[in-house]
Amino acid sequence: MNDRNDEVLEQYDIKICNTYRARGSYILETNRGIKLYKTFEGSKNRIEFENKVKEHIFMQGYSNIDLFVRNKNGELVTEDTQGNKYILKNWFLGEECNLRSSGDILLAAANLAQIHNLMSNVSLTPEEKKYNRFYYLPDLYDKHNRELKRVRAYIREKTQKNEFETCYLSCYQEFYEQGLKAIGLLQASNFEQLLEASTNSTQICHGNYTYHNILMMKNGVATTNFDKVCLGVQMLDLYLFIRKVMEKNDWTIELGEMIIKEYQKNKPLSEEDFKMLYILLLYPEKFWKITNYYFNGKKSWIPQKNIQKLISIQQQNAVKNEFLDWLNEKFL
Template sequence: MIENINKIVENYGFKVKNYYRGRGAHICETNKGVKLLKEMETTVNRTWFEFYVKKHLIEKGFTDVDQFNLVEDKPFYELNDKKYILKDWCTGRECNLYDEKETIQAVENLAKIHKGLQNVSFPEHSVVYSNLGDLTYNLKRHTNELKKVRKYIRNKSHWSEFDILFLKNYSYYYSKAKESINGFEVSDYNSLVKDAQSKGQVCHGQYTQHNVLLTNSSTMTVNFEKSCLDLQIMDLYHFIRKVMEKNNWNANYGMKMIEAYNKVNSLDQDGLEILYFTLLYPEKFWKIANYYFNTRKAWEPKLSLEKLQKIITQKETKHEFLSMLEKSCK
């Protein structure tokens, strides 16, 4: 609970009419519109980076973002050894990933953001955050972690239902992981990384349904805390994967999202190829296995088993979608 809410907001030059809890923060209704007030959870450098990313978008005409309000020319306010941020906000609802119309709207919105986040520059001496070139390293690391999980389970004296199911399906998912990594190694990934670097391309970094707020008249994009220099196709990958997992990898649904993005921000063959190889990697299988390995509880969470069972039942439909996407890359 933040004390002195009125005092903090008034220092920005706004008058609080009402406030309530929401989104792990305080939603404030002011004489200058809806604002979100919360204690700053990131570093000062990260907050400035995020501010400049959104400033660039706004200057390009993309105004539906949760930009920081400034106080004393800073995107945060200091009081009693704590820092607070006050952002523009709206009372929209989160995007529904089971609603095709809303997900298409969100994908089109992402494409517009990506068009705006070109040639982003930062003041001299700024800390610039980048994930460029990290992808293949991370995929190899994840694949090695899968091998560790298999070794750990094999050495157990007693196998649970989860263990048996994991071992039974390990070879399939491991082969997909290797196929994905091999694909990246013969792709133009490194050239695309250099191109993104030279063009100053920035990703949202956490483009999920929770960060796309829909109203009757607009689509607002919020929470740029993970924004960074990176291949913008990674934002599209994360969003599509999340939607597809919840919709049983419906191939037609997936291709509609890609086509919707492409109409706004054209995808070339190299970009589609990167999208294919990222989606090919068994990310969910790795996440479930890694969580299981790192908790190492004596009892097995029922939810982990259910999650593993679910992705296994989606093998066939995911394969159908990937086959369709692979054809579009040629």
């Protein structure tokens, strides 16, 4: 580590025994356990909110969480003489959740239900509630649908179309209709009541509960990287986890059922929860992401991997629809 890092770490009450590089950060072996040290580009208010949520979880007995370490001045963010910002937090020795392992997947599902039970009735100020909400979903979906239409119109006007654009037009209608159906179901649902209930009971979502942020250890599961934590309907977390798992496992119904059953052992789901889960899974989020990446990127050369992603989600859509049909028949 360089002198700049030494300058920052001297501001913490720790003794470092060993250091090694990790993805965009350093892992430190210290007299106070394993820590992770990295640069920070967020705001003070945002990290204080994240820390409040983590402390709330920790105080209820869930210790496998990456709590921030305050420096000698009691601050969460430490600056060097050049104004660069850094954070230090607890860390864990473990492997990322393996989305090809049903054992890992079910442990992660149970872990999500556990932290969801703990992430309610968090004491928040009116300002924290106002500025840390998830996007209002009907408006977000409407915005995404308009972006899909705009990109389709742009591609159709081109006289010469590349492989990506030809493939895009061939599958556009199928995904766009799913987007329209999702927003129609959302507008007809009890989303407003669910959102109001989650706000009143200050229910918190992790915001990015994916395999990168779930560490499988010998003595349990650690949940990390709460930088997208927000006030909102907790089905958003379960939806994201299920979607990521199912995309890697060709939307196998048996696996999806196992995830739901494992989650419900710790946190039962209502019919309204299942409606919300269905709508979230129905919306063609990955198609929109590929669309957004294309429109904001260099159009003269499309990476082959993006073409493959588009082909893959088109090929998977039939089995995804089978899973959605099963979910509808089983729980709705």
